Amino acid sequence: MSTAPQAEISAKRTPEYCEIAPPVVVFHNVSHRFYGPPVLRDISFQLGPCETKIVLGPAGVGKSVLLKLANGLIRPRRGHVNLFGQNLNHLSEDALYSMRKRTGMVFQEGALFDSLSIRENVAYPLRVDNVLEEEVERRVREALRFVELEHTIDLFPGSLSGGMRRRVSIARAIINQPELILYDSPTGGLDPVTSTTIIELIVKERDVFHTPSLLVTHRLQDAFTMVTHRYDTDAGGMVRQPKGEIDRNTSFLMLNEGRVIFDGGFEELVACQNPFVRDFLA
């Protein structure tokens, strides 16, 4: 993914830029319900321009709903969501489609299109923008190389394992050089080795391109790996941070019973005295 626009975007994200640029996502007192009791109540938080926020919480607490609210796949019943400075409540469905093109999303089970080959799945966002065929082929191969699955280009999703499908989904999410990436339980249901591979890719995307992201997970070990590790470009892999150091751009948001019960950094999280947080970390 060493394309010129991506290089420009990542070069733009200097420490100064990260200090002064406006937040990418802002939730203002967002509440949402489907047919039963409220799923989310009065959710407020923001995601900085270079930040990775890990959304933690037990299964069924509304983490995936929160992610879908963030790019307008669902409209909130109350409150509003600002994405790239625009209130999504005020946008038409057509305007939302343009807005979503600026984000990448990795779904829980990958959500690859069964009837399309891996090449066509990854190329999908480029086809939407009518990118030239040679450019499509080059960028698809680059994206698949990034997730180390270039050899699967002619296969169909049905012939890939669960972990490989998630990796292809990451390739599809990043091919358009998004300004925000949303990861919905990217390691859910995977074995520990495959989970580590996926987390390594997410850390790589974070440290190489500095793309802001919201990552939903209920696996604490994944969340902590994100903070305590960094991607070493020279070594070509994820390495542990030197003792006492953590990734300062990675923060946590914890939900329980539809409410935010913690929003802050790693050190605050481990020092938090909230009984639910303590139980969750135990």
Add this chain to the structure above:
Amino acid sequence: MPIAEIDKSTKSIILTIQDYSIFIWNTMRMLFSPPRYWSDVMLQADIIGVGSTTIVILVGFFTGGVLAVQSAATLSQFGVSGITGRFVSLTMIRELGPVLSGIMVSGRNASSMASELGSMVVTEQIDAMRALGVDPLRKLVLPRIIATVVMLFFLTIVADSFGTFGGAGVTIFMNHQDSTQYFTQAYEFLVYSDILQGLVKPLFFGFIIASVGCFYGLRTTGGTQGVGRSTIHAVVTSAVLIIFADFLISQIMVSMFVK
């Protein structure tokens, strides 16, 4: 408690009609703005039209044959079995060709649309499509509606033709009547209003089949069990709506052309 049940069912039906109306409005608006996915229209035309040709030929042929068998038996009691051709062609072209093609295509394609789109909903492929900036109504629904309307029109012509040939087969080879008499009767008494009636219906039926199939597919909830439910709803609703629309169109056409 029965009152509460009736109340709940009535609200559910009204809500479904409201959702369907909004769905149709949002889809049809897209006819007038780009992008248009013509390659998907062609693909669906192949799946729906070419794929349904065999069953439409068989159903048309045997229905024509049955019509000839039954009508000849009755008509001979009045000494007019010679007009079997007229009876078969009129019935096929005005009524049975469009309705049977519609029911067959509905059974084959409304179910496949509902199950395909339903599976895409439960595996989040529809959400993925929206997240990638593509409107599923434009990409999945509109091409299916256009393809079904166009292809059912031609399938009906195929069913009409094979129905007339099926009737001819029975009349000539089993009832030993004259083939010239059969085809003359079949052709000469047809008027433009009969053909118009027979060819207007598939346009409406095609629209019903694709819109109902896609509508139930896209509102699937509840995992794989929900996909099964959507498929049943799609087939039953589209079949009932086809018969209902047939009644309305026939009524309007008859009042317009039969003085």
